[in-house]
Amino acid sequence: MGSETDQRAVIMGLMLHSYAKQLIRRQKYEDALEILAMGEKSFSHCNPHFIEMVDNVPILQLDTVWCYLMLRDISSLSVAGIRLQKAREGIERAHGKDYSRVRLHQGGLYRAMALHLRLELLEGVVAYYSGHLDKSRKALTSAQEKFLKVHVPDESLSLVTSEGFEECDARRVLRMTNLDVGSAIDFLIEEEDKKVEKHEEDLKQRQEISEQESYGVTPMKEPVDFQRLKELVSIGYEKALAAEALRRNENDAQKALDDLTNPETNAAIQNDIEQRKSVEAAIKRLVSLGFERSSVVEAVSGGRTVEQAMQLLEQPQGLPNQPENANPTTSTPATTSASSIKNEDLGSTSNIDEVGDTSAHAGMDDGDVEMEKELADALSQADAISGDDVVVMEEGKAIEEYFSLLASAGGSSSETQTR
Numbered sequence: 001m002g003s004e005t006d007q008r009a010v011i012m013g014l015m016l017h018s019y020a021k022q023l024i025r026r027q028k029y030e031d032a033l034e035i036l037a038m039g040e041k042s043f044s045h046c047n048p049h050f051i052e053m054v055d056n057v058p059i060l061q062l063d064t065v066w067c068y069l070m071l072r073d074i075s076s077l078s079v080a081g082i083r084l085q086k087a088r089e090g091i092e093r094a095h096g097k098d099y100s101r102v103r104l105h106q107g108g109l110y111r112a113m114a115l116h117l118r119l120e121l122l123e124g125v126v127a128y129y130s131g132h133l134d135k136s137r138k139a140l141t142s143a144q145e146k147f148l149k150v151h152v153p154d155e156s157l158s159l160v161t162s163e164g165f166e167e168c169d170a171r172r173v174l175r176m177t178n179l180d181v182g183s184a185i186d187f188l189i190e191e192e193d194k195k196v197e198k199h200e201e202d203l204k205q206r207q208e209i210s211e212q213e214s215y216g217v218t219p220m221k222e223p224v225d226f227q228r229l230k231e232l233v234s235i236g237y238e239k240a241l242a243a244e245a246l247r248r249n250e251n252d253a254q255k256a257l258d259d260l261t262n263p264e265t266n267a268a269i270q271n272d273i274e275q276r277k278s279v280e281a282a283i284k285r286l287v288s289l290g291f292e293r294s295s296v297v298e299a300v301s302g303g304r305t306v307e308q309a310m311q312l313l314e315q316p317q318g319l320p321n322q323p324e325n326a327n328p329t330t331s332t333p334a335t336t337s338a339s340s341i342k343n344e345d346l347g348s349t350s351n352i353d354e355v356g357d358t359s360a361h362a363g364m365d366d367g368d369v370e371m372e373k374e375l376a377d378a379l380s381q382a383d384a385i386s387g388d389d390v391v392v393m394e395e396g397k398a399i400e401e402y403f404s405l406l407a408s409a410g411g412s413s414s415e416t417q418t419r
Helices: 004-025 029-044 056-070 081-095 097-105 110-129 133-150 154-161 167-176 181-214 226-234 239-248 253-261 263-288 293-303 306-314 366-380 393-408
Strands: none
Touching: 004 029, 004 056, 029 056, 056 081, 056 110, 081 110, 110 133, 110 393, 133 393, 154 167, 154 181, 167 181, 226 239, 226 253, 239 253, 239 263, 253 263, 263 293, 263 306, 293 306
């Protein structure tokens, strides 16, 4: 993946391109062009030698010119030849001459053929607006031949959709399986099973992350090592107790085991766990009553009971460290984290990690957070089906339209038009 800069550039470029594809599917071509431009800029920050090995940038160039066509942006189409030349060179470099690399790694040629169909169609359109009618006719004829090969017959499509699958997925997979209905259905069933399995794995991972966060972090701000935790649990120690021993000892399993086998330190750890549970329960209760979390954490410090903390929070002057007349119920998300409340506050070390918003979204505008979420969702939804997302119906219509334009300009005969 090259350097860290290359990795970041590629990931952002992929996310932006995927989001632009969603906009294209919703026919928001002007918005898609803006996102495609951002994606192109992101890819430009990557080492050229690395980016030349993949077909993402050439496809982005194709999608850009496709938006010009859908917007009937004649001025942009007339100068789009450079983009298409780069796209052709990049696709041939990534796929190999005559799809040789695609044959080796993908088995099926439909996706590659669909890409070349769009490329040749756009080359024909650009040639038409540049006044090169013979060149346009030649490119459109080649595109038409590929269209007839990748077009999915209605009969095959109906057989697959009758099994309950979406039409867009059925069409893509039929192209991938060379119109083999049986193979397409098997593939779609397998993909559905994979999605269910992935959902279960994601749920399990989120639960593990949530559990890990509940144990807090070590003095050096490291999370509790789950592998070492499992080792201690496997020899009979209670999970929360073992996790606290590891947390105190920077995940040193031997030191944690020494503490657990020492009656005094073991008892002290258990006492700390119980006190922390009591504090966390008090915080949760007060937050549920509408008080802001950071104020609640400060209020329960010093070993105060829930009632004492509530009285302090309800005082008009607020907490001692707050500005005068501050409203304790006003939400003012903190951007810092209190990793622990020390012994002099609670009588023991209590690992209360998240005070306020310390997530990756802290300090970001709502619009930025929403954009980040959409980009991440677009990338995470990619799978073996969505990777082959070139739908050729629009290409067929465009081929027919430009053959008609060529005919009216004294071009081709009716035999070469799309039926």
